Amino acid sequence: MKFTFSNISLNYFCRILLTLCLLYCPATLADSVIYADILKAEDYRLRYNLALGGQKAIDIKDYTPTKVGSQREIVEMIILQKALYLGGEKSTIAFNPKDSLTLREVTSLVKGDSLLYGNTLWFEMIKDYQGSLYISDPLIRYGEYEAGFYTSRSNKKALSTTMETLKDLKVITSSQWGADWRALHNSPVQTINFMGSWIDMLSMVEYQVVDAMLINFSLQEDLSLMFDDKTYIPIPNIKIMLPGSRHFVVSKKHPNGAQVFNALNKGIKIMRESGEIEKLYRQAGFINSKVKGWSIANSTMLTVDAK
The missing domain is CATH 3.40.190 (D-Maltodextrin-Binding Protein; domain 2)
Incomplete structure (x- = not known):
């Protein structure tokens, strides 16, 4: 007996197939949002938005800092987005303040509840979690801090x-x-x-x-x-x-971890070779010529x- 789909059956089948793809095919992040956790106790988003001055982070060529507070965290939020974009990841980056997040806590990344952090962490702090975390090339190299x-x-x-x-x-x-x-x-x-x-x-x-x-x-x-x-x-x-050195970290257990990390590290390499990482840190005052x-x-x- 020859089997054929009716128009109704075919439409129903297509809807089921689309639903399954959305549920089980997380590899494509285009047109989605990547959430990067930051400290809520020191919510850098206000100073970050002020530093951007209406520009998109990926369009920043030169960093013009404000004179309020540390600039390292702000410039790293910009570097993160530029590196992801240059590495081929076009998703929107949103910063997610969390009450429980501290600079000594990586539990949410290890469990896969969080995808990545919006600022760098010391290698000494994360080296024992390499089974659960992707660790980027260094943003701040040994001797630079x-x-x-x-x-x-x-x-x-x-x-x-x-x-x-x-x-x-x-x-x-x-x-x-x-x-x-x-x-x-x-x-x-x-x-x-x-x-x-x-x-x-x-x-x-x-x-x-x-x-x-x-x-x-x-x-x-x-x-x-x-x-x-x-x-x-x-x-x-x-x-x-x-x-020590400081690095971005990405969760290996998060379903989008591998894709995001590959794009991030690729972009970091591009920015390192062009000198942009060091330039931005210098413009932020973190690498300070006055104390050379x-x-x-x-x-x-x-x-x-x-x-």
């Missing part, structure tokens, strides 16, 4: 510190901040461990309970940082290198061959 010993403008004793008297400097940090912790313990300073918030640490610096804390160099001409109407400045001519000749407190770590 530098910070200053920021102190209160009124702390004349701390501001007079030299390499010879660095051993007397009391610097507050947290043992949970792995890169900061290792950097300070490979320098002559006295390291004070504190498990409270960054803001509490800054208050201890202001009231001179401690001398200084590590902070990325600011965009101001004098490298000063203002917070809550108080001014902090770096001890002149001394900086520290935070050891400063002495490095933990210079022995520069000889370490590691990520």
Whole structure:
């Protein structure tokens, strides 16, 4: 007996086939949205939108930062989108603030509940999760991450510190901040461990309970940082290198993980070869030419061959 489809049967079959494709064929992300998680506690979207100035991230050629807050996170949100686009991923990128997300937490990526993070993470923090995470080529390479010993403008004793008297400097940090912790313990300073918030640490610096804390160099001409109407400045001519490299991470368990990671890493390679990654970090003030000749407190770590 010859079997034929009626028009109704054929239409029904096509609808079923289309539904199955939508459910079980996630490889195509064109015209969809990729969600990248960021910290809700420090929701960078407002400053990110201000930095874009109405442009699309993929069209940014030169980064013109505002003078409010750290720019590293903002410029990385731009680099992420440009790299994905250059790698062939044309989906819209949306940043998703999450209450539970911290810089020490990758559970949602490991489980596949989240696809990727919108900012880089230290390799030291993610290296043990390589079975569950795709790790991109480094955005910040070993030796590129530098910070200053920021102190209160009124702390004349701390501001007079030299390499010879660095051993007397009391610097507050947290043992949970792995890169900061290792950097300070490979320098002559006295390291004070504190498990409270960054803001509490800054208050201890202001009231001179401690001398200084590590902070990325600011965009101001004098490298000063203002917070809550108080001014902090770096001890002149001394900086520290935070050891390690920083990378984007993508979940291996997310159904779109492999496709997104391949596009992302391809785009990172293109941007690295063109010099655009370093240029954007410099324009953001993260790689800061004003401190190029400063002495490095933990210079022995520069000889370490590691990520």
